[in-house]
Amino acid sequence: MRNVKRIEIVEENVIRKRLRRGMTRIAIAYPSNYMIGMSSLSIHLLYFLLNSYDDIYAERVFMEGDGPYRSVETGTPLRNFDIILFSIHYELDYVNMVRMLERSGIPALREKRVERYPLVIVGGPAVSANPEPVADIVDGVFLGEIESSIDDFAERLCSLSNVEDLADVYGMYVPSLGKYEVEIARVRNLDNVPYPTRQIVTLESPPEYTPIFGRAFFLEISRGCPFLCYFCVESHLQFPFRFRSFHKIVNILESALESSHIDKIVILGLAAQSHPDFRRIVEKIIDDYKIEVSLPSMRVDVLEREDLELIARTGQKVLTIAPETSERVRFNINKRFTDEDILDICKIAREVGMNHVKLYFIVGLPGERAGDVEECIDLVRRVSNIYGSDNVYVSVNPWVRKPHVPLQYASPLSIDECDHRLRYFLNSLNVRHSSYDVYLAYAQMLLSLGDRELSKLIIDAARREGNVLSRAFWKSVLKRCGELFKRYVYRPYSIEDRKPWSHVRTGLAETTLWKKFTYYIESVGIAQPEEAR
Numbered sequence: 001m002r003n004v005k006r007i008e009i010v011e012e013n014v015i016r017k018r019l020r021r022g023m024t025r026i027a028i029a030y031p032s033n034y035m036i037g038m039s040s041l042s043i044h045l046l047y048f049l050l051n052s053y054d055d056i057y058a059e060r061v062f063m064e065g066d067g068p069y070r071s072v073e074t075g076t077p078l079r080n081f082d083i084i085l086f087s088i089h090y091e092l093d094y095v096n097m098v099r100m101l102e103r104s105g106i107p108a109l110r111e112k113r114v115e116r117y118p119l120v121i122v123g124g125p126a127v128s129a130n131p132e133p134v135a136d137i138v139d140g141v142f143l144g145e146i147e148s149s150i151d152d153f154a155e156r157l158c159s160l161s162n163v164e165d166l167a168d169v170y171g172m173y174v175p176s177l178g179k180y181e182v183e184i185a186r187v188r189n190l191d192n193v194p195y196p197t198r199q200i201v202t203l204e205s206p207p208e209y210t211p212i213f214g215r216a217f218f219l220e221i222s223r224g225c226p227f228l229c230y231f232c233v234e235s236h237l238q239f240p241f242r243f244r245s246f247h248k249i250v251n252i253l254e255s256a257l258e259s260s261h262i263d264k265i266v267i268l269g270l271a272a273q274s275h276p277d278f279r280r281i282v283e284k285i286i287d288d289y290k291i292e293v294s295l296p297s298m299r300v301d302v303l304e305r306e307d308l309e310l311i312a313r314t315g316q317k318v319l320t321i322a323p324e325t326s327e328r329v330r331f332n333i334n335k336r337f338t339d340e341d342i343l344d345i346c347k348i349a350r351e352v353g354m355n356h357v358k359l360y361f362i363v364g365l366p367g368e369r370a371g372d373v374e375e376c377i378d379l380v381r382r383v384s385n386i387y388g389s390d391n392v393y394v395s396v397n398p399w400v401r402k403p404h405v406p407l408q409y410a411s412p413l414s415i416d417e418c419d420h421r422l423r424y425f426l427n428s429l430n431v432r433h434s435s436y437d438v439y440l441a442y443a444q445m446l447l448s449l450g451d452r453e454l455s456k457l458i459i460d461a462a463r464r465e466g467n468v469l470s471r472a473f474w475k476s477v478l479k480r481c482g483e484l485f486k487r488y489v490y491r492p493y494s495i496e497d498r499k500p501w502s503h504v505r506t507g508l509a510e511t512t513l514w515k516k517f518t519y520y521i522e523s524v525g526i527a528q529p530e531e532a533r
Contacts, residue, residue, distance in 0.1 A: 009034075010204035012260055014073060015051045015058075024158045026050055026058040027071060027081040027118070031088060031096035034062045034072075038202060039212040041220060041268060042087040042124065048196035049150050050085075055158045063096055067103030078104035081118045083157060086138075088124040091447035092440065092469070094134055097122070098462035108137055108459045110176065119163055126448070128184055129233055129403045130501035133447050135175035136455035139163045143504065144171045144185035144237070145223070147193035175452075183505040184237060190223065191248045197255035201262055213294060215263040217256045221249060221281060222269035227299070230333040230520060231365065233402035235270055239508055243269075246277040250284065257289060264292040273302050282310055297322055297360070301337040305348050312352040319349040322360035323379060326372035329365055332523045333407075339379050346386050356391045357383060363425055364399040364418045366410035367524030373421060377428045384431055392431040398422060398441035401489070402448050403501040404508070406516035410526075411492045415442050439474040442489065446481065449488045451500040457481070 019025075028046045030037030037043050043060060050058035059071035061078050069078045078084065078100065086097050098108045101120065107113050110120070123142035127134060131141040140163055146153065149170045156166050167174045171185025187193050201215050222243040225235035244252075256262065265285050272278060272295065285293050293314040298307070300321055308319075324330055327338055346357055361376050384392050398418050402408065412418065419438040426433055447454060457477070466473035478485075493499060495514040 008204070008206070009072075009202060009209055011072075012201040012203055013198040014200060015047070016073065017051070017057050019057055023055055023057050024083065025076070025081045026056055026157070027061045027076075027078055027084045028058055029061045029069075029078065029084050029086045029097075029100060030063070031086060031093040031100055032063055034064055034209050035211055037062045038200065040087065040089065041196075041218040042089070044196045044199040044218060046085060046087065046146070047200065048198065049146065049194060050154065052194070053154045053158070056154060061100075063100055067100065069100055069104050079106050079118065083119045083121060086120065086122040086124075088122055088126050091126045091133070091444045093126070094137075094447060094458045095462045095468045097134075098137065098459055102462065108462070109455070110136060110139055113139075119160070125234055125237055128237055128504070130448060130450075130504065131173055131175065132179075132452050132500045133450045133454040133458065135452045137458065138175065140166050141173040141175065142171055142185070143173055143182055145187045146171075146185070148185040148187045150194075179503050181503050181505060184507065186238075186507070187223075187242070190242055190244045195220075195252050197252055198259045199256070201260050203261065213264055213266050215261060216266045216294070217253075217260060217262045217264070218266050218268055219249065219252065219256075220244070220268040221272055221278075222275050225271040226274055227271065227334055229335060230406040230516060231362070231399065231402070232270075233405055236404045236506060236508060238270065239506065241271060241274065243275045246280055249277075249281055253285070253289065257291075262291070264294055265289075266294045267296065269296065271299065272296050273299055273307065279306065279310055282314065286314055296320075299335075300341050300345050301335070303345050305352075308345070308349050308354065309352045312349075312354055317354055318356040318358055319346065319354045320358045320360075321345065323376070324360065324362050325365055325368065326375040328375075329368060329372055329524060332367075332520050333365065339375075339382070342379065343382055343386065346383055350386055355387070356393070357387050358393045358395065359383065361394065361396045361425070362399050363396060363421045364413045366399075366407060366412075367521065367526040368421075373425055377425065380429060380431060389431045394429055394431055394433040395435065396422060396425050396433065397436040398438050400441050400445050400448065402445075403499065404504070404506050404513070406513045406520060408499075408513070409493045409495075409517045410521070411490045412442075412445065415439065418442075437471040437474075439471045439478065440469065442485075443474040443478060445489050446478070446484060449500065450484065451488070454484070457484070 030043055047058055050056050059073040061069050061071050101108050106117055119139045121140040122138050127141050128143040152169050156169060164174055166172045173182045199217055202211050224238035224241040226241040228235050282293055285291055297320045323342055324335055380394055401412050415438055422435055422438055426435055461477045495510060
């Protein structure tokens with residue numbers, strides 16, 4: 001057994017409280033290893049928020065080794081906590097969540113857990129979009145942004161006599177009450193909510209435990225995205241676009257730098273460039289604080305030479321952009337820039353010292369034709385002529401159909417056809433490349449779009465041997481799921497159809513999504529949805 005407690009890790013800003021009688025002990029659980037979990041802002045945010053209450057003692061638990069799993073701070077077994085809060089970003093982590101529970105002696109099904117077991121509550125983008133696949137596993141689901149309800153949520157957790165008492169907390173969904181309408185919780189003004197300025201920094205650790213960004217501070221400058229690309233669930237869940245003020249960001253940074261030994265600021269935001277003070281923020285970090293900056297993927301249609309010059313000054317040598325698909329399809333998913341725009345940006349980036357480029361593409365979007373794939377391959381070739389093939393990296397991934405976006409109504413290609421197109425794309429490249437396996441993508445799709453009956457599939461998968469990120473694992477799991485795929489993955493929807501996630505309210509009217517979808521299918525030349533095949 002390899003638990004974090006037995007590994008020599010030196011951390012800064014760990015909170016240690018004196019455990020008093022009557023305190024509520026909460027495990028902040030992440031269904032992956034320490035390296036990945038500590039690279040997530042959600043862990044730092046939950047840890048900071050919950051430990052700010054005197055009657056709560058929150059500790060972290062990661063999926064290190066084969067279990068039973070224990071907290072980092074005190075080595076407390078997961079089963080001994082009052083409440084377990086899982087932060088889940090990806091649907092495939094549902095399997096790891098069940099493994100963490102069962103390997104810690106906690107029954108996976110909610111109905112099998114009685115008073116002596118901890119309550120299991122989950123949150124994160126995956127369950128916010130559609131909580132139903134885990135509805136028979138968990139006791140509660142928090143949909144949306146926890147800061148909006150943290151006082152009410154924390155107070156209820158400390159005096160909880162019945163999980164149903166949580167149902168009237170803004171953003172909280174209690175599956176045992178059946179399906180009912182629930183609104184995704186949102187923060188109106190990011191300046192008015194607390195932010196984790198004393199984030200835990202891993203100062204010393206074995207390489208396999210070192211967080212992805214090293215000694216870094218996560219700086220979220222915005223939420224949401226003004227572009228609302230037709231396939232992007234995160235932008236629709238986080239609607240509308242909001243940003244922290246420059247003054248607030250400076251206060252956060254100064255507090256962080258006073259309390260932590262950090263080497264890097266990681267700027268977070270789906271549309272960080274759209275922050276009105278984006279350049280000013282980056283300049284402040286590199287000129288006044290003289291610390292390294294890591295920036296997210298850049299959107300071509302808002303990039304200018306000044307932005308690229310500034311990015312180059314941060315020391316970032318890789319230009320990361322997402323053409324996604326051909327011009328024809330790209331414009332219709334709301335990415336309104338041409339191949340020539342991409343090439344122009346690549347030329348400028350090369351001139352200012354960014355000597356590598358990374359390109360992201362999607363295969364299998366509704367209405368995609370063979371010519372669209374060929375156009376993407378040609379774009380890579382043209383970029384290679386600017387940078388040299390050794391300096392170009394391409395990531396090609398299957399389209400994953402998700403709820404709450406205009407493309408939720410469209411059915412995908414068959415697994416075999418998508419795999420064929422993906423392999424053709426990859427085999428036509430003469431640059432370094434990677435891809436997300438088609439079986440993992442379609443498993444994610446099933447777990448995104450399904451209903452409560454998928455809890456059984458998740459539990460069965462968790463009891464199998466194998467890595468949840470392995471093609472062989474999911475190929476084996478999915479080979480007997482033909483009816484489930486027909487019911488959830490391949491079924492086209494119309495606006496009149498009741499979907500497994502229809503009770504989740506995002507703030508965007510379904511009539512708006514449907515209008516965008518009908519525009520899309522007319523523009524790319526595909527038929528209106530037919531009956532489920």
